[in-house]
Amino acid sequence: MSIKTDVVVIGAGAMGSAAALAVARSGKSVAVLEQFPEGHSLGASHGTTRNFNTAYQQPEYLRLVSEARLLWDELAEETGVQLLDLVGLVNHGHEVALENTRQAQQEAGISSSFLSPQAAMERWAGMRFRSRVLYVPEAGRIRAANALTALKSAAQNREAQFLYKTTVRNLAVLGDDLVAVSTDSAEYRTTRVIVTAGAWTQKLIGGIVQLPRLVVTQEQPAHFQTVSDGLEWPSFNHNPEPGVPEDDFWYSPIYGMLTPGEGIKVGWHGVGPVVDPDARDFTAETRQMDALLRYVREWFPGLDAERFDPISCTYTSTESGDFILDRFGPVVVGAGFSGHGFKFTPAIGRILADLADGIAAPKLFQAPHRS
Numbered sequence: 001m002s003i004k005t006d007v008v009v010i011g012a013g014a015m016g017s018a019a020a021l022a023v024a025r026s027g028k029s030v031a032v033l034e035q036f037p038e039g040h041s042l043g044a045s046h047g048t049t050r051n052f053n054t055a056y057q058q059p060e061y062l063r064l065v066s067e068a069r070l071l072w073d074e075l076a077e078e079t080g081v082q083l084l085d086l087v088g089l090v091n092h093g094h095e096v097a098l099e100n101t102r103q104a105q106q107e108a109g110i111s112s113s114f115l116s117p118q119a120a121m122e123r124w125a126g127m128r129f130r131s132r133v134l135y136v137p138e139a140g141r142i143r144a145a146n147a148l149t150a151l152k153s154a155a156q157n158r159e160a161q162f163l164y165k166t167t168v169r170n171l172a173v174l175g176d177d178l179v180a181v182s183t184d185s186a187e188y189r190t191t192r193v194i195v196t197a198g199a200w201t202q203k204l205i206g207g208i209v210q211l212p213r214l215v216v217t218q219e220q221p222a223h224f225q226t227v228s229d230g231l232e233w234p235s236f237n238h239n240p241e242p243g244v245p246e247d248d249f250w251y252s253p254i255y256g257m258l259t260p261g262e263g264i265k266v267g268w269h270g271v272g273p274v275v276d277p278d279a280r281d282f283t284a285e286t287r288q289m290d291a292l293l294r295y296v297r298e299w300f301p302g303l304d305a306e307r308f309d310p311i312s313c314t315y316t317s318t319e320s321g322d323f324i325l326d327r328f329g330p331v332v333v334g335a336g337f338s339g340h341g342f343k344f345t346p347a348i349g350r351i352l353a354d355l356a357d358g359i360a361a362p363k364l365f366q367a368p369h370r371s
Helices: 014-025 061-077 096-109 117-123 145-156 198-203 286-299 342-356
Strands: 002-010 030-033 051-054 089-093 112-117 133-135 142-145 161-163 169-173 178-183 187-195 216-221 220-224 237-238 254-261 263-266 303-310 313-317 324-328 331-335
Touching: 002 014, 002 178, 002 313, 014 030, 014 187, 014 342, 030 187, 051 145, 051 237, 051 254, 051 342, 061 145, 061 263, 061 342, 089 112, 089 117, 096 133, 112 117, 117 133, 133 263, 142 145, 142 254, 145 161, 145 342, 187 198, 187 286, 187 342, 198 313, 198 331, 220 286, 263 286, 331 342
Parallel strands: 002 030, 002 187, 030 161, 089 237, 187 331
Antiparallel strands: 051 142, 089 133, 112 133, 169 178, 178 187, 216 313, 220 263, 220 303, 237 254, 254 263, 324 331
């Protein structure tokens, strides 16, 4: 069976759903093909919460997160679903980096301020600080599961089609404005394909377009239970000062947030083992988990390091940590978001739709091999 549509999106995670919404808003027909069932937990978009953090130094990211904040609010108003909990976010660790971040935020019109470690611990008694804390009040967490539902609902209201359990078997570029996307039941003929396949990006299009290196890792944060119900919990990022490490992870970045009903999510940022996304065992690596437990005992007096539930997820990352947002003929690619991409989701969806229309992404996000 042959089906014609203006745009095909491959991958129905956060970025694919946002791209579908942005395309549908422009009046184009769009079909979203997802290999797994709806609500699966095999990629990077599942889970209840994510950080909404504006602590960036690069102007491109600060502009993107400011746009995303407006778009999250618009989506919440349209769907009637609360998406942001602006409980504040604390950043601590490398003070020089935080000074630079604070200056960049001021230039971008984002409010933030420094607190002494003593003042921060008085306010957030469940956490420990040893250096100044950069506090961002208009930050916090995203209700990630609600966000996926809202993005899909808003896209479907504009006649976007979401097809789950629909694996792409072949993608063939037939011309500047023609791509054939084959599944087990149909062949889609389209002028543009937007690939937001996460950990499966390289497998799907590595032979079609030249991408920067993408590394897929299995990360394992955990939800920890609190020792008291009366504690206040902002979202947090910690980039410890260098020193003599107690293990391989001790000075790696840490992130986390309250996940209502599940506990406080705490995790190392991007230190997991490299994996094949189709051959994961989902088992927590002992060394990494032991290091996380030691970290929680050291830095979180308000958490019980003996009561926790491990989480397994994938990161798909570039060497620089920057995203890939680019177009290769009729194929648009969004990749490398893992670890810090979710907060930008609706703005990234807009960029991907623009790329399909021939509007270039900011240069920072273009594939570096391009001239």
